[in-house]
Amino acid sequence: MRKLAIILVIVGALNWGGIGAFGVDLLGNVFGGTYEVLSRMMYFTVGLAGIYLIMTQKLENKSD
Template identity: 75%
Template structure:
């Protein structure tokens, strides 16, 4: 579960980086537009993954050291 959440958070970070640097919403472009249902589900999944990782961050740090 943590690996999937980490991948989703990385995808979200790359998407925000693309928006900040190039003005391009990568997820929106891939899934047909920012407000399409599939894009919105991906944004939601990235957000949930971020929340999940924020609550498990201490466990991740302690397990990897």
């Protein structure tokens, strides 16, 4: 699960980098537009992956 979350967060980071550097929304372009249902589902999934990694990292740090 963690590996999938890391991959999704990397995808999200590359997407934000593309928006910042070139004004290109890669996920939006791939999935039919920024406000299309499939694109929004991908954005949501990437966001959940980020939250998952934040939460699991905090739990790992407490156990050290």
